[in-house]
Amino acid sequence: MRALTWQAANKVAVEDVPDATIIDPTDVVLRITSTAICGSDLHLLDVLKPFMHKHDVMGHEPMGVVVAVGSEVRTLSEGNRVVIPFVIACGECYMCRRGLTSQCETTQNRDQNSGATLYGYTELYGRVPGGQAEYLRVPRADFNAIKVTSDLPDERYLFLSDILPTAWQGVHYAAVPDGGTLLVLGLGPVGQFAARIGAYRGYRVLGVDLVPERRALADRYGVETLDVTDDLSDRIRDLTDGRGPHSVIDAVGMEAHGNPLAAAAQAAAGVLPSAVGKKVAKTVGVDRLAALRTAIETVQRGGTVSLSGVYGGVADPMPMLTMFDKGIGMRMGQCNVHRWISDLWPLVEDPADPLGVTDLVTHHAQLEEAPAMYELFKNKEDGCIKVVLHP
Numbered sequence: 001m002r003a004l005t006w007q008a009a010n011k012v013a014v015e016d017v018p019d020a021t022i023i024d025p026t027d028v029v030l031r032i033t034s035t036a037i038c039g040s041d042l043h044l045l046d047v048l049k050p051f052m053h054k055h056d057v058m059g060h061e062p063m064g065v066v067v068a069v070g071s072e073v074r075t076l077s078e079g080n081r082v083v084i085p086f087v088i089a090c091g092e093c094y095m096c097r098r099g100l101t102s103q104c105e106t107t108q109n110r111d112q113n114s115g116a117t118l119y120g121y122t123e124l125y126g127r128v129p130g131g132q133a134e135y136l137r138v139p140r141a142d143f144n145a146i147k148v149t150s151d152l153p154d155e156r157y158l159f160l161s162d163i164l165p166t167a168w169q170g171v172h173y174a175a176v177p178d179g180g181t182l183l184v185l186g187l188g189p190v191g192q193f194a195a196r197i198g199a200y201r202g203y204r205v206l207g208v209d210l211v212p213e214r215r216a217l218a219d220r221y222g223v224e225t226l227d228v229t230d231d232l233s234d235r236i237r238d239l240t241d242g243r244g245p246h247s248v249i250d251a252v253g254m255e256a257h258g259n260p261l262a263a264a265a266q267a268a269a270g271v272l273p274s275a276v277g278k279k280v281a282k283t284v285g286v287d288r289l290a291a292l293r294t295a296i297e298t299v300q301r302g303g304t305v306s307l308s309g310v311y312g313g314v315a316d317p318m319p320m321l322t323m324f325d326k327g328i329g330m331r332m333g334q335c336n337v338h339r340w341i342s343d344l345w346p347l348v349e350d351p352a353d354p355l356g357v358t359d360l361v362t363h364h365a366q367l368e369e370a371p372a373m374y375e376l377f378k379n380k381e382d383g384c385i386k387v388v389l390h391p
């Protein structure tokens, strides 16, 4: 089958790979109909490259039609249309029973000291072939494939695989008081949905990004947008009675623009031999904390910072004095996708489309065009905000 694979730093390609097949009796195999490119895929191109292998199949935001069913699958059959959470979990363990499926104790990667297994996401998370491919094997399919029974288009459901629940969890973790103010840093796909969810819940929402068309899209959903400038924190305080917003979501992550020193460390880690590079990426600070620093700096005293953006590394200095002194609450983590599906399902099926799930994709393309689409999305060219591939 054809699939988008990792080749080398900043290089992906579409090539022939072994077919997805049933391995365990609880698996199904899907023919993929829609599969998106995510900001998290961009981390694999560069920062997380020490954990990638040539020919690894990427992608973790897929949906499709079941074409093969293992003998122990109870709830799915050939022809079912399904959407796939990017987290692979068991649904039965201590963590899953508490809704923490991204910490699933059955699929945890203990050898790597990492949480639940993820599709297409490095050896830290199980090195499972991803969904930017013609076909996908779904393990423990009764729990990890969610059946779509309507005739609504893929786009209604596709983002339940990742960015919609990620944004929902981000807003939940942000603990915004009723009628309060939420600042969303980064207006990529995750930030767009976080801002819309905030507005939908009746909060005042401020949003920040460097890219004009991303700000323009957020403007349309009633978000008060700002560019990234040297006096950003002052302008945010000016807009919030001098106190700052009640809650801040960092929807940027470790590739924030604005910290050349850390960028140099990151680049250095990338050119090191693999074993050393891994150690550097895991233990030495290669993070770029620009957005996180803005979050800590601007959040109201006693307020909450919620990290949806992905971070790695351990050695970057954090402004502990400020965090402690301001009494900040902080929550973060990989999305517990399964937990939020039932909250979001009625909203994605609502004819009024309150979260605008059909108003995010700027580029539809064939699988063979995926490498070009990665370039567009990474460089934010041609107005690119979200890409969906149709294998």
Ligand SMILES: NC(=O)c1ccc[n+]([C@@H]2O[C@H](COP(=O)([O-])OP(=O)(O)OC[C@H]3O[C@@H](n4cnc5c(N)ncnc54)[C@H](O)[C@@H]3O)[C@@H](O)[C@H]2O)c1
Residues within 6 Å of the ligand: 038, 039, 040, 041, 042, 043, 162, 163, 166, 185, 186, 187, 188, 189, 190, 191, 208, 209, 210, 211, 214, 228, 251, 252, 253, 254, 255, 256, 257, 258, 290, 291, 307, 308, 309, 310, 333, 334, 335
């Ligand atoms: N926690 C999870 O489970 C989960 C799931 C999906 C994505 N993510 C993470 O969420 C983050 C966003 O994902 P995305 O798909 O929206 O990616 P994206 O790369 O398209 O969005 C990031 C946005 O941040 C902007 N930005 C960069 N530096 C900034 C700064 N200093 N201040 C404000 N904005 C800045 C960029 O211009 C871009 O629009 C990524 O780190 C991704 O890995 C996490």
Ligand SMILES: [Zn+2]
Residues within 6 Å of the ligand: 038, 039, 040, 041, 060, 061, 086, 162, 163
């Ligand atoms: Zn994703």
Ligand SMILES: [Zn+2]
Residues within 6 Å of the ligand: 089, 090, 091, 092, 093, 094, 095, 096, 097, 101, 103, 104, 105, 106, 107
């Ligand atoms: Zn589990």
